[in-house]
Amino acid sequence: MPDQHHEPEHAVAGTGMGGTMDLGVDEAETLERRPTGPDGTGPQGRPRSLWSDAWRDLRRNPVFIVSGLVILFLVLISLWPSAIASGSPLACDLSKAQQGSSAGHPFGFDGQGCDVYTRTVYGARTSVAVGVLATLGVAVLGSVLGALAGYFGGIWDSVLSRITDVFFAIPVVLGGLVLLSVITSNTVWPVIGFIVLLGWPQLSRIARGAVITAKQNDYVQAARALGASHSRLMLRHIAPNAVAPVIVVATIALGTYIALEATLSYLGVGLKPPSVSWGIDISAASPYIRNAPHALLWPSGALAVTVLAFIMLGDAVRDALDPKLR
Amino acid sequence: MAEPILEVSDLVKHYPLTQGVVFRKQVGAVRAVDGVDFRLGRGETLGIVGESGCGKSTVAKMLVNLERPTAGSIRYKGEDITRLSGRALKAVRRNIQMVFQDPYTSLNPRMTVGDIVGEPFDIHPEAAPKGDRRRKVQELLDVVGLNPEYVNRYPHQFSGGQRQRIGIARGLALRPEVIVADEPVSALDVSVQAQVINLMDRLQSEFDLSYVFIAHDLSIVRHISNRVAVMYLGRIVETGTDTEIYEHPTHPYTQALLSAVPVPDPEAREHRERIILSGDVPSPTDIPSGCRFRTRCWKAQERCAREVPALAVPAWFRTEGGPAAHDSACHFAAEKQVVPVEPHGSGPG
């Protein structure tokens, strides 16, 4: 009776043991789902939701704590860089070029005689701004288009799928070199725009898949049978159950967008001096790697730590939202 | 029969099979439901039984307008609801509600029980004034045997049986006249199934409900139904009252189905006749000509491949009447008793 045989997909982070065991299906369910009332008459304890469960998991996850602290620190210094770096990143003194660390200048000076510490601190602002804004743009554009395609299906879906295929076929760096080299504006906006343009298909694909999965759940059918409108189905039933994978992928993507900004700036098509960016500094320091390795190391290290922090955060969030994927 | 509240005639649902990406062409169809007729009287329970893939769940979905039929009509109090849309459809939906099979996927995990049971009032604000809703929701929880204090809890804090009660409460909210229940207890533990079935029994008399009860479990269907329809490959092959179907089946498929059900009585195993069907159910994309059961039927003859048997009282029973005279779609319908009528020891207690 396949009618009867069912393995309910539970999006809920159960109270169980991480879904790793190979109990009989029914037993696994029971262990995971039995309400916690000692008398077996009803559920007890405070109400729990996916988010509070996830938060409880996250708080105990050292990966989340470390990456969260790193990111918090990055956000704070990009908002108030002057709090920990007194000078200006543009105040350079050629006479100090390539000097090592000294009092008040812990990271030393780069090839132009600029203070590496100050520039690294100020570079965070560019990275965080590009990362956050590009991710926001990608998430909004990608998930709206993906969700519509997944929800309505049919021709919408076919058209969107073909378009995403086209975008996936564009090599990112080559696309950046071609598109951004014609733009002269020296702000973060062209870079953000470029990332959104190439990034949304990835998110739309995730959102589409998540919406299709959520759409098939019986509770969506139940609401339809009650006569619920499209917007109600979408906003109340589908979106809350489809948002988790979008958040996870967006968090991980944020890290890669920061790396992409640095790559483009390194290649000279992203931000250009006098803007401050780790990519620019890495590019500027690479010819002097033998004489002044510190000028290369600090911005590179900051970039690596930042990207890693976001990717680890994304992993931790994924684990918390979906224990089955572990 | 009482005045029908629901009348289904020649209901058909075909899902086209297409090939090609750019130029789609239809290469065939899954004939999930292929001409189904039945009537549901007020206050009655019609059981629809059949094996997986027989189309019973598709019928359920069409009854609550989750699927549009390819052809045929569903009349609710004389009005064909398959053609409705917009406001008129929404109004009909208040009166025909569904209870789903899987209590784990049929409740939105992100909503509290109060929101789930109260959602019908959000969608149909005319059904209850705003200030009244919380009380109504708590009343509904009480009616289905749940603590009304539980409104702020989430579904995953409940067991399968309790979740099914929540689903039933949601179905009852708008005071429908018809409830379509698609395998409402098959996902539950044995000891909990009885609780839910008893609840549905009680609600039926309390709220004057008519049920379409869809299940693969013949014992449960017998327990709850007044009339039973047996489906095979998208069609009803036999229909009648529960006594007619269970004690006087005339269609070979019904007989095989009944004889295959294990009876919880070890004394019966020696002297029960088992009809073991050979082979599997044919694919609904490639339905046999004539009688669709003939490929597995031990009575099949040449005529069965040629002529589609109509669902009617066979001529040879018509004159004598009695319990064998009920609708059966078989050219060679003959009564055969397969369920022990007088059980050995009526079980404990």
Next chain:
Amino acid sequence: MLLEVRDLHVEFRTRDGVAKAVNGVSYGVDASETLAVLGESGSGKSVTAQAVMGILDMPPGRITGGEVVFRGRDLLQLKEDERRKVRGAEMAMIFQDALSSLNPVLTVGDQLGEMFTVHRGMSRKDARAKAVELMDRVRIPAARERVKQYPHQFSGGMRQRIMIAMALALEPALIIADEPTTALDVTVQAQVMDLLADLQREYHMGLILITHDLGVVADVADRIAVMYAGRIVESAPVHDIYKAPAHPYTRGLLESIPRLDLKGRELYAIKGLPPNLTQIPPGCAFHPRCPLARDVCRTDEPPLYEVSATRGSACHFWRECLDG
């Protein structure tokens, strides 16, 4: 005794604490005998079987006590590689979900043949011939052609036959079938149960049938062990238990199922829910749901009282229950 489980205890670590899935289970099965282990979800029936097979995931599972004596050896004392030799060759298992138990990218012939190439060191050609022979034996029509097909090309019933063929391949002395027909349609269910019973007779195998279906049990079992909250609450020959259960839980189960041959009005319903395994009630685990419960049930855990030479009941008031 072919297999004897003695006082087995299994625990699971969960987020909500330690779940005591199996709490002192003992049962035995002889050659040619069918033991049905009956229970609802969470009763520990599948976990016990997995511990016997040695396929329990550890962690999170942990065997905290007991013995599994198979042909005179305690399997729990064996090393993993010795254990592996027992598995498949001397005891085999059939699962509920045949589709997910078969590898979708290998033909059924390859999967059946693998049993012989790996365990018996046969050549691929001989193994293939053996595979065809096995498929014949489980009555799969046109075995010679179908041996080259993939699992998804078979229907549910046919897939379950392939699983049975695989379990039978090395002619084990014991088969454990965990809800082997639950996922199948009634008419197919009957075919598969029939086949299993025939093969058991032919090979004189011991069969442990794990199920929640009282009907299937009545049809095929010789003995029944009823489990509740990780313990055996009643153990008896099949005829005795259906005639007069000696435990209120068994009685409740029997009375709560609707019957094909009886049209009753209201069904008896056991009140409440099975317990949470992290918080099993003290005394008799069934007492919060039991109509016979008294003070002693809340404090003293009942042993498995001897009802007769072949019967046991873990109820302080089994006499009362037996009298109805």
